Amino acid sequence: MQRNTGNHYHPVSVGLHWLTLLLIVAVYVLIELRGLYPKGSDAREAMKQWHAMLGLAVFSLVFVRVAVLRLLPAPPITPEPRAWQRLLATAVHLALYVFLIAMPLLGWLVLSAKGKPIPFFGLDLPALVAPDKALAHDVEEIHEWIGTLGYYLIGLHATAGLFHHYIVGDDTLRRMLPRRAPRPAE
Numbered sequence: 001m002q003r004n005t006g007n008h009y010h011p012v013s014v015g016l017h018w019l020t021l022l023l024i025v026a027v028y029v030l031i032e033l034r035g036l037y038p039k040g041s042d043a044r045e046a047m048k049q050w051h052a053m054l055g056l057a058v059f060s061l062v063f064v065r066v067a068v069l070r071l072l073p074a075p076p077i078t079p080e081p082r083a084w085q086r087l088l089a090t091a092v093h094l095a096l097y098v099f100l101i102a103m104p105l106l107g108w109l110v111l112s113a114k115g116k117p118i119p120f121f122g123l124d125l126p127a128l129v130a131p132d133k134a135l136a137h138d139v140e141e142i143h144e145w146i147g148t149l150g151y152y153l154i155g156l157h158a159t160a161g162l163f164h165h166y167i168v169g170d171d172t173l174r175r176m177l178p179r180r181a182p183r184p185a186e
Contacts, residue, residue, distance in 0.1 A: 010072045059104030106143040
């Protein structure tokens, strides 16, 4: 696989980044909109099932992203940010990866503790624990609380990219944008 060149992420890294975002948006939209339908309705249950499957897809994708990042390290930012900015960026990225791993695992644990199937695109994944109503309730509250925190974490990440682009004027954001195809010569 070709390494990152210049000050731009490899197209695979860019694609994985934006695919992850699309999946996360879908996961949030599904769980937020489920309330439009009555409990037990087919539409509500389908939304919950897709929420779980797409959450587990994010979980799977995280490990692909980590492997790609090991093969294709992040290109440098130009001009180089200050040490405190690099430290803060590292902390936010680490928090995002923990979020992307913890949330699907917590969701899987909730379904397991509720004694429900864990759907994954035609597969039923094994339960992580035996049914336990109290555990399901407690873990579901944690899952929801971290989910709310996720809005802020994702917002911080996006705001930082925009801040770097429009205020600092470095190439932090441009490194992760898809490259435009060159225009054909006339």
